[in-house]
Amino acid sequence: MLRLCKHAVFMYGRWTNFTLRIFSTSCYSTSPARLGILKRVTEKYERVLEQRFPRFYVLYHTLMRGFQLLFEDVKEIRRIRRNICRNSIHYRQLPYREMERLILFRRDMIKAIPLAVISLPPFGICLVFILMCLFPRQLLFQHFWSPQQQRKFQMISHLKRSEHQAQILRNIASTAPHVSNWSQRTLLQNLCAKVQSGAHPDVSELHAVREVFSGPLLRMQSLKPSHLRSLGSQTPRIVWLPSFLVRRRLTKEALDLLYLDSALNCLGLKQLTDEEMRRACDFRGLYSSHLSSSQCREWLHQWLQFSSQVNKSEISLLLHSITVLTLNYPESQSK
Incomplete structure (x- = not known):
């Protein structure tokens, strides 16, 4: 390199x-x-x-x-x-x-x-x-x-990411009725309905449906090419590559993120400067330019609470959570 x-x-x-x-x-x-x-x-x-x-x-x-x-x-x-x-x-x-x-x-x-x-x-x-x-x-x-270009390009990336986030959520919602376990199916449908209504979900609601994302319907190996490309749009990804390469690179990035979160937990959020904290939020899919430092810190704390309980076999859950945990933050807090 x-x-x-x-x-x-x-x-x-x-x-x-x-x-x-x-x-x-x-x-x-x-x-x-x-x-x-x-x-x-x-x-x-x-x-x-x-x-x-x-x-x-x-x-x-x-x-x-x-x-x-x-x-x-x-x-x-x-x-x-x-x-x-x-x-x-x-x-x-x-x-x-x-x-x-x-x-x-x-x-x-x-x-x-x-x-x-x-x-x-x-x-x-x-x-x-x-x-x-x-x-x-x-x-x-x-x-x-330039500083002006940074603000402009970040906004463009955010708008493009938002377009794909809605599609990712629709993909999850369309898969939910096919989940065989009744309780998991109900929890996943409730989670999708909550996010689609504009509310910000709790970390516990994501952990409650973790079995679905490691099961035969939403695990990485089972995702359709169009679904993979929508997920790839959430991170800097060349989505026009063959689907098996997109899957491989998404898997690598998800593992990198998992280990990075573990290292951040060891360091502690209090050790981060405001610039480092905003960069950490951007790296995890949250558009932070319009957020205060306290909002960035609060969201990053929620994210680390979530990712600290995710295993290597659940990287599909980690990638989908970039959409679920960022789509309505923090607008839903004022509702």
């Missing part, structure tokens, strides 16, 4: 250090005085860009910051991987923050693969920059988005 971002980091190094290399080659010295001069020249150049070409300056500043953040991520991921090799452990045994960073980095790199491939041929980098400007949401990730 680290190899995929070498080209991007190389681009960052060439772009940001070009003037420095020329300066050091001609003068054979990078003394503090000369570095100070270089810094002032760079700042003046950026001011000219900001005044005369404000749109280009926003793009320039966003890309520079994106490559800088990516470079920092690469260094941190290399440190984490060295620790994994040195201690002979699986990445799911890492502490919460390190495991989360590794999982998010892998997601970002998978999304960046098309750009990395396109930029390999000669002059491909020109095409990359054009595509980055035309399709930032599809081809780039958060490091390369």
